[in-house]
Amino acid sequence: EVQMLESGGGLVQPGGSLRLSCVASGFNFNSYAMNWVRQAPGKGLEWVSTIRGTGDGAGDRIYYADSVRGRFTISRDDSKNTLYLQMSSLRAEDTAIYYCAKRGPAFYFDYWGQGTLVTVSS
Amino acid sequence: EIVLTQSPATLSVSPGERATLSCRASQSVGSNFGWYQQKPGQAPRLLIYGASTRATGIPARFSGSGSGTEFTLTISSVQSEDFAVYYCQQYNKWPLTFGGGTKVEIK
Numbered sequence: 001e002v003q004m005l006e007s008g009g010g011l012v013q014p015g016g017s018l019r020l021s022c023v024a025s026g027f028n029f030n031s032y033a034m035n036w037v038r039q040a041p042g043k044g045l046e047w048v049s050t051i052r053g054t055g056d057g058a059g060d061r062i063y064y065a066d067s068v069r070g071r072f073t074i075s076r077d078d079s080k081n082t083l084y085l086q087m088s089s090l091r092a093e094d095t096a097i098y099y100c101a102k103r104g105p106a107f108y109f110d111y112w113g114q115g116t117l118v119t120v121s122s
Numbered sequence: 123e124i125v126l127t128q129s130p131a132t133l134s135v136s137p138g139e140r141a142t143l144s145c146r147a148s149q150s151v152g153s154n155f156g157w158y159q160q161k162p163g164q165a166p167r168l169l170i171y172g173a174s175t176r177a178t179g180i181p182a183r184f185s186g187s188g189s190g191t192e193f194t195l196t197i198s199s200v201q202s203e204d205f206a207v208y209y210c211q212q213y214n215k216w217p218l219t220f221g222g223g224t225k226v227e228i229k
Contacts, residue, residue: 037166045158045166045209047218065217099165107213108156110177112165 002026002111004100009116016090016120022083022100022113030054030078033103036085038096039115048098049074049085050107068094090120124148126210126221134229141197143224145210150190154214157186157195160223161206169208170195200226 008020022034036048050063051074062074073086083100097115104110125148135141147155157170168177170186173193183198197204205228210221 044223045160045211045220047220050218063216104168104171106154106171107218108168108171108211109158109166110168110171112167114165 002102004102004111004113006098006100006113006116009098009118011119011121012090013122014091014120017086017088018090018118020085020087020098020100020116020118024081024083024100024102027102027111029081033107034076034083035101035103035109036074036083037099037101037109037112038094039099040093040096043096046096048072050103051076051083054078087118090118092120094118095120123217124151124212124215124219126212126219128208128210128221128224130224131222132225132227134227135200136229137202138199139229141200141204141226143195143197143208143226145188145193145195145221147191147193147212151212151214153189154212155186155188155193156211156213157184157193158209158211159204159206160209166209197226 004024006022012018031053033052035050052061071089075084099115100113101109102111127146129144153173155173158166160166174186185196187194207223207225209223
């Protein structure tokens with residue numbers, strides 16, 4: 001059974017930093033691109049970032065939404081089946097539930113974690 | 123960036139009725155298109171990918187159609203567990219984008 005469990009969310013002041021983690025199980029983690037998708041309170045879904053897996057096709061390895069590029073860094077540790085999102089220079093508009101999502105055979109999201117809430121507020 | 127516009131924003135239906143949700147893309151995405159369902163307090167769930175292929179475990183009452191810029195999600199006979207918000211997504215070009223959602227509510 002595919003499972004993903006996010007952690008690391010919490011309350012942080014504007015300008016602060018936070019690192020999210022997502023531990024995955026039930027599939028060959030290093031073969032798949034992994035993603036972060038967020039959802040602001042009461043709002044829709046917003047793709048944040050993608051990191052390809054080893055052997056996960058041609059093209060760039062990492063992608064970011066314009067809204068987070070230069071402030072967020074996605075990474076992965078395949079030995080630990082873990083995806084990360086390092087967030088810095090946080091803003092109020094980054095307040096959201098952050099979901100970890102596995103890529104399917106194409107860049108849609110076939111499995112999702114339950115999310116971790118990040119609140120940016122003074 | 124490819125903008126996805128979903129309509130209507132809210133759809134009121136009675137159980138057993140047919141529901142038709144639409145999503146329009148600002149430029150062609152081919153068949154690189156999916157639909158998700160999200161219930162309150164839960165993560166989204168993949169329903170449809172490739173514009174018309176049901177994901178694993180998705181009931182046959184859900185069907186997707188369309189290509190290019192116009193897409194439709196149809197629920198042939200809405201069940202009580204289908205009342206939720208539905209999002210479309212394109213994965214033809216970066217950045218990946220979602221529509222704003224359609225809420226299917228009980229009439």
